[in-house]
Amino acid sequence: MGNVVTILDLQLRHKAVARVVREDDHHRITSTIWRRHAAGCKEEARGRNSINCSCPLWGDGYVNGERVLRKSLDTRNMRIARNRIAGLLEDYLDSTDPLQPSVPPVPLAPSVDTVAAGVVTLAVPVESASNALPIEVSDDDSGLIRNAAKAYLDNCTTNGVGASTISKYRNSLNKLAEFTERDETCLKKKIRTVADFKVIDLDRFRASREIAPITSSKELECIRGFWSFCAARDLCSKNIAALIKGPKIIDQNDVVPYTHDEMNAIIDACAKFGQNDYERKRARAVVLILRHTALRISDVALMRRDKISRTATGWRIFVRTTKNHELVYLLVPDELVEAVNALPPPRGSNKDCPFIFWNGKSKPKSQISEVSETLAAVFRKSGVQDAGAHRYRHTLATELVGIGASFEDVADVLGNSPAIVRKHYAKFSKQRQARIDNFIQKVHEDAWKR
Numbered sequence: 001m002g003n004v005v006t007i008l009d010l011q012l013r014h015k016a017v018a019r020v021v022r023e024d025d026h027h028r029i030t031s032t033i034w035r036r037h038a039a040g041c042k043e044e045a046r047g048r049n050s051i052n053c054s055c056p057l058w059g060d061g062y063v064n065g066e067r068v069l070r071k072s073l074d075t076r077n078m079r080i081a082r083n084r085i086a087g088l089l090e091d092y093l094d095s096t097d098p099l100q101p102s103v104p105p106v107p108l109a110p111s112v113d114t115v116a117a118g119v120v121t122l123a124v125p126v127e128s129a130s131n132a133l134p135i136e137v138s139d140d141d142s143g144l145i146r147n148a149a150k151a152y153l154d155n156c157t158t159n160g161v162g163a164s165t166i167s168k169y170r171n172s173l174n175k176l177a178e179f180t181e182r183d184e185t186c187l188k189k190k191i192r193t194v195a196d197f198k199v200i201d202l203d204r205f206r207a208s209r210e211i212a213p214i215t216s217s218k219e220l221e222c223i224r225g226f227w228s229f230c231a232a233r234d235l236c237s238k239n240i241a242a243l244i245k246g247p248k249i250i251d252q253n254d255v256v257p258y259t260h261d262e263m264n265a266i267i268d269a270c271a272k273f274g275q276n277d278y279e280r281k282r283a284r285a286v287v288l289i290l291r292h293t294a295l296r297i298s299d300v301a302l303m304r305r306d307k308i309s310r311t312a313t314g315w316r317i318f319v320r321t322t323k324n325h326e327l328v329y330l331l332v333p334d335e336l337v338e339a340v341n342a343l344p345p346p347r348g349s350n351k352d353c354p355f356i357f358w359n360g361k362s363k364p365k366s367q368i369s370e371v372s373e374t375l376a377a378v379f380r381k382s383g384v385q386d387a388g389a390h391r392y393r394h395t396l397a398t399e400l401v402g403i404g405a406s407f408e409d410v411a412d413v414l415g416n417s418p419a420i421v422r423k424h425y426a427k428f429s430k431q432r433q434a435r436i437d438n439f440i441q442k443v444h445e446d447a448w449k450r
Contacts, residue, residue, distance in 0.1 A: 027093065031085045032060045033078065051078070059085035061092065068092055077234040079143055080195055143193035143235045145180050149173035152229045162322050163365055164298065172222045179205045194227065195236040199243050206244070213247040220246045257395040262384045263291060269382035274374075278344060282357060283378050285339040286371060289317075290389055292332050294396040294414055297389045298322045301371040302364055304354045308332065308340060326415035397421065398428045 035055040037044040043053040051057075054076050061069030069088060073081040142148065152173070156166050180186045183204065191201060202223065209216065220241070227241040258266075270284040289300050299322055307319050315337045318329045340356055349359035358367045372389070379387035393414060400410045407418040410425065426432060 028064055029089050029093065030062045031089060032062075033073070033081050033085060034058055034060070036072070057081040059088070061085060061089045063089075063093070075234045075237075077143070077195075079141070079193070080234060080237065083195075141193065143195055143230075145173070145177040145192065145194060148194050148230050148235055149177060149226065151233075152226050155229060160325065162298070164368075165323070167365075168218070169222050169226075172219045173226060175209065176205060176223070179208060183208075193235075194230045197236070197240060199240050202241060202244060217246045220244060255391055255394045256386075257398040258384075258387075258391055262382075262387070263395070265382045265384055266378060266387065267291075269378050273378050273381050278347070279374070281339070281343050283374055285336075285343050286357065286375060287378065288336045288339050290392040291395075292336050293317055293328070293330055294393040295319065295328065296321065296323060296393075297372055297375070298364075298368050300357070301368045302358050303356050305340070305356055306354065308337060321415040324415060328413070328415045330413065394424070397425045401425045401428045402430055404431060 033051075034048040034057070035043070035051045035053060036048065036058050037050075037053065037055045041053055041055055043050040043055070048058075057073045057075055057078065059069065059071055059073050059081065060067055061071075069085075069092060071088065073084045075081050075084065140147070142151065149170075153166055153170055156169060161169075180192055183191075185191070185204065186201070189196075191197060206216065206220070209219070211219065224239065224241040224244075227236065227239040230236050231239045266287055267284070270280055270287055272280075273283050274280050286300055289295065289303070290297075295303075295317075299319055302322070303319065308315060308317050310316075313331065315332050315334065316329060317332050318327075320327050343356065345351070345353050346355060346357055346359040348361060349355070353360055357371060358364070362370075375389055397410050397414060400413060401407075401421075405413075407421045407426070410416075410421045411418045414421065
């Protein structure tokens with residue numbers, strides 16, 4: 001008689017799940033998966049048969065009607081529990097004498113008693129439960145890549161992750177979901193859920209992505225975060241993405257700070273840009289804010305007027321950055337304040353609009369894109385090569401480090417961490433460079449003495 005493996009489980013009225021794991025001429029191996037309810041669980045009064053909650057899952061294993069196993073399955077996810085109980089029973093069988101009394105064969109068609117017990121069995125020749133046909137996954141299974149990705153993105157939104165970052169995450173995870181639907185190996189092995197993936201499968205996905213090394217590195221960060229989220233919610237056993245080493249960025253381009261001539265050329269271009277006076281005034285105000293605060297373009301595009309205020313020591317900007325929610329509190333020159341005050345209310349806005357550039361009606365993403373396009377046109381008009389909004393951050397950081405500001409000071413100005421500042425701007429520190437020059441000079445002097 002060939003082996004029999006369960007490929008479908010029935011959960012009747014949320015009762016415990018029973019299943020035939022394996023059956024042949026010598027063994028009938030069955031299991032029951034149930035929840036061990038925590039104190040205060042609303043299903044506690046119904047007993048262990050009720051699985052309509054998220055309490056930890058336990059498993060009982062039976063060989064020829066005798067219970068040989070009762071163990072916590074270290075998960076709250078039913079799909080993972082099924083796989084673990086099958087593996088535990090196979091391990092038990094391998095460690096015992098395979099010659100056991102035979103049991104009557106199970107009919108191919110499910111009987112009434114079989115269905116009532118919550119089990120449907122089909123005759124399928126297999127070597128063991130570990131090689132059995134995978135259980136079919138329903139489209140609403142939370143472990144499916146698309147469903148898990150949606151839950152992860154919703155969680156990112158809840159945690160206040162910026163819209164632009166979530167958009168990048170969504171793009172990468174959509175590509176991962178599409179990969180499971182077209183990759184030959186995934187289709188052959190029915191790899192559809194997070195738990196189905198192995199490291200080699202993620203390697204194959206990353207190899208299929210024709211993107212630059214720096215982009216691949218950022219995408220890997222997203223995938224690691226996604227798998228960590230899934231592992232914490234028992235959608236998979238561990239974060240396999242953490243085992244993957246990212247690409248080494250050898251030829252990453254260093255962003256060169258603006259020279260004074262380049263910054264003056266950009267300011268002059270604002271007066272020659274656009275089709276009307278409003279566009280020219282708006283461009284000038286945006287450029288001056290970038291120049292004197294080094295804020296990110298998203299923070300500038302959506303800035304409120306009340307974020308610029310008069311204090312005892314002068315005009316200041318006080319904002320919380322969109323990307324990492326760091327507070328930035330900086331003195332700003334009168335030139336910047338005058339440019340902002342000279343700017344009429346945004347087009348299409350109400351009279352009491354609180355924003356400098358945004359009318360408050362369009363989507364924030366659309367407003368950021370509009371300001372970015374304005375800047376791109378100004379940069380083209382200026383003739384400055386490789387001009388960009390982010391270069392203002394490098395420019396201000398370099399100037400601060402050059403006059404002796406500490407990495408912590410620069411981090412407070414940029415809304416970054418000292419480690420990031422040290423990584424990108426340490427080479428511009430005059431004190432650091434003076435120490436290095438002193439060391440090199442001593443080496444040279446010692447060499448000439450020989």
